[in-house]
Amino acid sequence: xxxxxxxxxxxxxxxxxxxxxxxxxANVQKALRNLKILVIGLKGVAAEISKNLILSGVxxxxxxxxxxxxEGDINSQYFFYPEDVGQNRAQASLKAAQILNPNVVVxxxxxxxxxKSISYYSNFDVICVTNQSPEVIICLxxxxxxxxxxxxxxxxxxxxxxxxxxxxETEHVNPQEQVSFQTALNHKxxxxxxxxxxxxxDPSYLIFKILIDFYVIHDRKPSRNTxxxxxxxxxxxxxxxxxxxxxxxxxxPMEYLSNVYGEFGPTCSIIGAMIAQQVVxxxxxxxxxxxxxxxxxxxxxxxxxxxxxxxxxxxxxEIIINSENVVELEV
Amino acid sequence: xxxxxxxxTRQFIxxxxxxxxxxxxxxxxxxxxxxxxNFISNDCKILVIGAGGLGCELLKNLGxxxxxxxxxxxxxxxxxxxxxRQFLFRLNDIxxxxxxxxxxxxxxxxxxxKVEAHFNKIQDFDEDFYRQFTIVICGLDSIVARRWINAxxxxxxxxDDEKLNQASVIPLVDGGTEGFKGNVRVILPGLTACIECTLxxxxxxxxxxxxxxxxxxxxxxxxxEFVKIVxxxxxxxxxxxxxxxxxxxxxxxxxxxxxxxxxxxxxxVSYRLVxxxxxxxxxxxxxxxxxxxxxxxxxxxxxASSCCATLNNYMMFNDVDGVYTYTYEAEKKDDCIVCSxxxxxxxxxxxxxGMKLSEIIEYLSENQYQMKNPGIVAVFPEKNRTLxxxxxxxxxxxxxxxxxxxxxxxxxxxxxKLIITDSTRPLPLEIIxxxxxxxxxx
Numbered sequence: 001x002x003x004x005x006x007x008x009x010x011x012x013x014x015x016x017x018x019x020x021x022x023x024x025x026a027n028v029q030k031a032l033r034n035l036k037i038l039v040i041g042l043k044g045v046a047a048e049i050s051k052n053l054i055l056s057g058v059x060x061x062x063x064x065x066x067x068x069x070x071e072g073d074i075n076s077q078y079f080f081y082p083e084d085v086g087q088n089r090a091q092a093s094l095k096a097a098q099i100l101n102p103n104v105v106v107x108x109x110x111x112x113x114x115x116k117s118i119s120y121y122s123n124f125d126v127i128c129v130t131n132q133s134p135e136v137i138i139c140l141x142x143x144x145x146x147x148x149x150x151x152x153x154x155x156x157x158x159x160x161x162x163x164x165x166x167x168x169e170t171e172h173v174n175p176q177e178q179v180s181f182q183t184a185l186n187h188k189x190x191x192x193x194x195x196x197x198x199x200x201x202d203p204s205y206l207i208f209k210i211l212i213d214f215y216v217i218h219d220r221k222p223s224r225n226t227x228x229x230x231x232x233x234x235x236x237x238x239x240x241x242x243x244x245x246x247x248x249x250x251x252x253p254m255e256y257l258s259n260v261y262g263e264f265g266p267t268c269s270i271i272g273a274m275i276a277q278q279v280v281x282x283x284x285x286x287x288x289x290x291x292x293x294x295x296x297x298x299x300x301x302x303x304x305x306x307x308x309x310x311x312x313x314x315x316x317x318e319i320i321i322n323s324e325n326v327v328e329l330e331v
Numbered sequence: 332x333x334x335x336x337x338x339x340t341r342q343f344i345x346x347x348x349x350x351x352x353x354x355x356x357x358x359x360x361x362x363x364x365x366x367x368x369n370f371i372s373n374d375c376k377i378l379v380i381g382a383g384g385l386g387c388e389l390l391k392n393l394g395x396x397x398x399x400x401x402x403x404x405x406x407x408x409x410x411x412x413x414x415x416r417q418f419l420f421r422l423n424d425i426x427x428x429x430x431x432x433x434x435x436x437x438x439x440x441x442x443x444x445k446v447e448a449h450f451n452k453i454q455d456f457d458e459d460f461y462r463q464f465t466i467v468i469c470g471l472d473s474i475v476a477r478r479w480i481n482a483x484x485x486x487x488x489x490x491d492d493e494k495l496n497q498a499s500v501i502p503l504v505d506g507g508t509e510g511f512k513g514n515v516r517v518i519l520p521g522l523t524a525c526i527e528c529t530l531x532x533x534x535x536x537x538x539x540x541x542x543x544x545x546x547x548x549x550x551x552x553x554x555x556e557f558v559k560i561v562x563x564x565x566x567x568x569x570x571x572x573x574x575x576x577x578x579x580x581x582x583x584x585x586x587x588x589x590x591x592x593x594x595x596x597x598x599x600v601s602y603r604l605v606x607x608x609x610x611x612x613x614x615x616x617x618x619x620x621x622x623x624x625x626x627x628x629x630x631x632x633x634x635a636s637s638c639c640a641t642l643n644n645y646m647m648f649n650d651v652d653g654v655y656t657y658t659y660e661a662e663k664k665d666d667c668i669v670c671s672x673x674x675x676x677x678x679x680x681x682x683x684x685g686m687k688l689s690e691i692i693e694y695l696s697e698n699q700y701q702m703k704n705p706g707i708v709a710v711f712p713e714k715n716r717t718l719x720x721x722x723x724x725x726x727x728x729x730x731x732x733x734x735x736x737x738x739x740x741x742x743x744x745x746x747x748k749l750i751i752t753d754s755t756r757p758l759p760l761e762i763i764x765x766x767x768x769x770x771x772x773x
Contacts, residue, residue, distance in 0.1 A: 020416075
C-alpha cells in the first residue's frame, strides 16, 4: 500500500469518477482521495454514509460497532446478509462495503467508541457518529473539537431523521460562534413569524427535541416492542415541548409521532446521503455551510436546514418524570 | 407461505411493527394489520423503470423493505462511468444489460426477492403488461419517456358512466436527478396533475444561437458547438457522423475547438468539456440519487400502506449550498390532452363478438349517444379501416355489407378503438370495444 499521498488522479480513476468530477471538480476529487473516515454505529444510516463515500473514492473508511446484527437489521441496512445475524455489525458490513470500490481501504473495528483512547480519533479527518446515545454524541463531539476534526452526527427514528454537523473550522469562525451538539439541544427555537398559518410551520426541530429527550430518559430509541409505553412518553414529551416553546398544538400534529419507531430504510438512505454529501462539499476551498442542523420531515417529504447558535454549554440538561407523571426540564 | 416461513417473516420485523399497531397518532386512512405487510411483500407488484443511478437505489430500497415482486426495465448497458453511483454493478459487468445485472444482484442478495428484468425500451410493452402493476416508479433520464409512461397509465383508467373507477388508478412516482438537484412527484392518474399537465415545469434545454456560434463566440462551449455543427460536416475527417464514444472523433473536435478558441482568445476548452458537450453528459453522484430514490420509495410505501399522508405532490431538491427542498401542489389541468376525461375514449360494453355491426350502430343511436347517422372507422395498428359511412353514397354502397357481419368477422377484438363521426358532434368520438364475456372470465 502506497503510503505517500497521491496527488494526481490516474486515467482510470478519471474515467470512473468522471460524472462526479464534472460536478465538484478535480481538486475536490483529489482531496477525497486523501480522506480518512470513521463511521460509528453500523445500522442503516452508517451503512449509507459508508456506501456513498466509498463510491466517491475516499482513501479509507473504518466502520466501528461493538454490537451484533439482529434480525430486524436486515430490512434497513444494505450491507448485511441474512446469515450475518449474530455476527458483529462492523465485521458483517465489510464484504458488501469493499466490493463497492476496490480502490478504497475498508476496515472493521469491533470496539465500542468509549473504549478507544482519545488520541485514536486523531487518525481521522472526518468522524460520522450514528446510533449512539446523546451522551456519547456529546463526548465524541468534544474530542473532534480538540483535534479540529470534522464531526457529523445523524440518525433516523422510523421515518424521521436529522443531521448535526460541526466542521470545527476555527480559521473562519469566531470562538463565540462555535457550536456543539449541546448547542443544538439548547437552541432557542421560535416559530417562523412570517408564516401566517401555523399549520405550514415546520415542526421538525420540536420532533428532534422530543426524540432526543426520549433517548435521554430511556437510553434507547422508541420501539414497537414497547409501543404502548413509548407512545405515552412521546405524548407527554410533546405536551412539554409545546409548553416550553409556548406554541399551539396544531404546529405539531400527532401524526408526526406515529412513524418514529424502528428503522425505516429509505430515511436511513436520505440521512446517509446528506451526510456523505456534506463531507464532500466541505472539501471545497470556498465552502461555507449555511446551516448546521438538518431534518427530514417525512410527512411533507421535505429536507430543511437551520442554524443553531448559542453559548457552548458544558453541563447537560436533565429530563425527569416526577411522581405526578409530568415531564420537567431541569438544569 | 413458504417452507421456511418462520425465518422470512421474522426478517421484516421492523416493517411489521411500523404497520401493525394503531395508536393515538395514526393517519385516518390507516388500518394496521399483518395483511398490509403481507400485501406489500406478496401482492404488491412494483415496476421500476430505469436501472441506472436512481434505479439501483430504488431496487435496493424496495427489496430491503420487503417488496418481493418487481419488474425493472432498462434499455442500456453498463459503462465504467456508471460505477461511481450505480452500485449494483461491478467492473466485469461492463457491457452487460443494466436491468439484468441489477435484478440478478438484488435477487441474490435479498432472499425471496424476485425482480424480473427487461432489457427493453418501455415502448416495447403494451397495456396488458402495465396493467399488472400496483405502483410504477420511474428513474428515467428522458422527458419523452416520462410522457409516454404517463400517457400509458392514463390510458388504463376506467370510467364507468363518466365516473373514474379508482381501482383502475395505478400511481406513478416519478424521480429525476441532475448533479446536486433532483425532484420527486406523486401522480395519481385521473386524480392529480399528470406529467402532461405540468410540461412547462421542465426547464428548456440549453441551446446556443447559431449566430453566436458562427460569429461571436464567448464560451468554450460555443467553440465546440461550432466544430460539431459546422466544421465536422465541412471537413468530414472520418467520413461518418460524429460518434461520441470514439476517442479519435473527440480528439479531432478537441484540437479544432482549441484552435478556434485561441483565435477568439477564449480559454477553457478541455478534452473533458468536449466530451461533455458532444455526448450531452449530465454530471451525477451517488448521494443525490440516494435521496431522490429514497423519497420515491417512501412515497410508494405510504401509498401501498396508507400509513400517513403522501407528498402532495411535487418536491424539488437542491443541495448545492446546504440543503433546500420546496414542495408544492401541482394542479391538474382541466383541458389536459392526456388526462382530462373530455379527451378520453369511452368504453362500449358488448356481450360478445358475435354481435353484428348494425347492432353497434343501433346502440349508438340510443342511450346517451343519441346519434343520427354514425359513421364508424376501426383503428388497426397497420392502417385504419372504414367500416361504415352512411352519408356519402359511394362509400355507403361499398361498406353496407359490413352491417350484416359480426364483430369477429370484421376482426374487431376486445380493446379495438373505433372512431365515430356523426352530425350531432363537431368532433369525432373515440370509443373502445369491451367484450363482457372476456371480462367475466378474468
